Amino acid sequence: MSVTVTAASLAERVRELKRLRNAVILAHNYQIPEIQDVADYVGDSLGLSFKAKESDADVILFCGVHFMAETAKIVNPAKTVILPDLEAGCSLADSCDAAALARWKADHPGVVVVAYINCTAAVKALTDIICTSGNAVRVVNSIPRDKQILFVPDQNLGQWVMQETGREMILWPGACSTHVLFTHKAIFNLKQQHPQAKIVAHPECLPAVRMVADEVCSTEKMVSYCRSSPAPEFIIVTEAGMLHRLKKECPGKTFIPGPTDSCHCNECSFMKKNTLEKCVAALEHLAPEIILDEHIRRRALVPIERMMSLGR
Numbered sequence: 001m002s003v004t005v006t007a008a009s010l011a012e013r014v015r016e017l018k019r020l021r022n023a024v025i026l027a028h029n030y031q032i033p034e035i036q037d038v039a040d041y042v043g044d045s046l047g048l049s050f051k052a053k054e055s056d057a058d059v060i061l062f063c064g065v066h067f068m069a070e071t072a073k074i075v076n077p078a079k080t081v082i083l084p085d086l087e088a089g090c091s092l093a094d095s096c097d098a099a100a101l102a103r104w105k106a107d108h109p110g111v112v113v114v115a116y117i118n119c120t121a122a123v124k125a126l127t128d129i130i131c132t133s134g135n136a137v138r139v140v141n142s143i144p145r146d147k148q149i150l151f152v153p154d155q156n157l158g159q160w161v162m163q164e165t166g167r168e169m170i171l172w173p174g175a176c177s178t179h180v181l182f183t184h185k186a187i188f189n190l191k192q193q194h195p196q197a198k199i200v201a202h203p204e205c206l207p208a209v210r211m212v213a214d215e216v217c218s219t220e221k222m223v224s225y226c227r228s229s230p231a232p233e234f235i236i237v238t239e240a241g242m243l244h245r246l247k248k249e250c251p252g253k254t255f256i257p258g259p260t261d262s263c264h265c266n267e268c269s270f271m272k273k274n275t276l277e278k279c280v281a282a283l284e285h286l287a288p289e290i291i292l293d294e295h296i297r298r299r300a301l302v303p304i305e306r307m308m309s310l311g312r
Contacts (some may be wrong), residue, residue: 010276012036017283024057025279026072028064029219030241030271035063035279042245044068044220046117046132046304047196049075061282062290063274068095069290070121074300084278086288088270090118092204095174098122104150111148111170114139115303118176119153121292125299129306133157133203134218137164142310160203160210175203181260182237184208190235190259197233197256200225205237213237225249229242241264241272 015038018025026048027039036042037255041051044066052060060081062069067090069083080250096119105113105126115127116136124130131139136250142162143149149167151158153174162169165224182205191199191212200222201213210216216224219242227250236242237258246255282288 004072004210005212007034007276008036010280014038014136014276014279014283018061018282018294021059021283021286022057023059023061023283024052024055025061026052026063028068028241029245030239030268031063031274032272033244034239034276035274036244038279039063044132044134044218044287045071047220048072052079054075059281059283059286064088065090065093065270066290067120069291071124071304073290073292074121074124074297074304077294077297079288081290082282082286083288083290084274084282088273090270091177092116092118092174093123094125096120096172098126101126101152102174108150111150112143113150113152114169115152115158117153117304121296121300122301123152125296127303128151130303131307132218134220135307135310136161136203138310139307140167140169150312154204154301156206157203173203176268178239179204179272180206181266182206182258183261185211186234186259186261187237190256192294194233194235194256196231197235197254198226198229198231199235199237199258201237201258209237216282222246223249226253226255238266239268239271241267242294256300 152172158171
């Protein structure tokens with residue numbers, strides 16, 4: 001009983017501090033339920049960053065991982081952006097080092113660099129256009145067919161985009177350490193137990209997993225797909241935090257977390273570093289604050305704006 005009271009008290013303190021700081025609270029779909037429930041907006045990283053831009057808040061508390069908070073700062077330079085835990089990193093973003101990308105570009109002039117938004121501000125500053133998992137196909141299709149493309153940093157998303165567009169690309173050898181744990185065997189075995197369930201997988205998953213999915217899509221499109229589908233059950237093959245939002249937005253339907261070979265659900269340890277206690281501390285001290293070099297911020301904004309010009 002004390003745990004519930006403590007969680008409720010912390011949530012109330014977060015709301016109180018939000019009012020005092022004139023803050024907006026953003027929570028990624030993979031955050032713990034308690035953080036999602038106290039947030040003003042829950043969604044994907046880019047959508048949340050633009051929600052913040054539309055608000056009159058002075059402070060953005062971004063409950064996600066480091067590159068997401070950086071993205072919020074890129075598009076909201078006048079706002080104070082804070083992250084509950086500065087150690088909330090991202091294996092995918094870490095797989096593409098800006099210095100290594102700069103060297104690659106120097107050796108391959110003329111190649112168009114398309115970057116998945118799951119990368120650092122320094123990497124964004126070196127790219128030609130950004131994409132999300134929801135619009136990657138549209139972004140790649142917007143590039144002239146005679147141009148060679150380097151896709152960074154997620155090779156699995158890149159493989160899926162190649163399949164969807166019929167476009168050959170050079171793929172950076174990066175991957176999400178959470179999504180690559182899903183296996184064809186584990187998903188197939190779960191499907192045998194729930195034969196009526198639709199399998200919905202994120203494109204960061206391995207090709208063998210995407211192959212058995214009924215729908216491959218971004219986290220935002222998972223919500224609309226599950227809401228509109230007549231199916232009563234869904235196997236959700238992405239980070240397990242997504243199920244909390246799906247259950248709230250699609251009442252009456254059953255959501256089953258995609259398993260790995262060793263566990264019944266799959267959680268990102270980085271996403272789970274954020275807690276209500278850390279949210280309280282961040283709002284009390286306005287720290288850890290995300291500070292970007294202004295030259296890098298401006299350069300990183302350009303490929304984001306190019307993407308946005310294609311339509312949201």
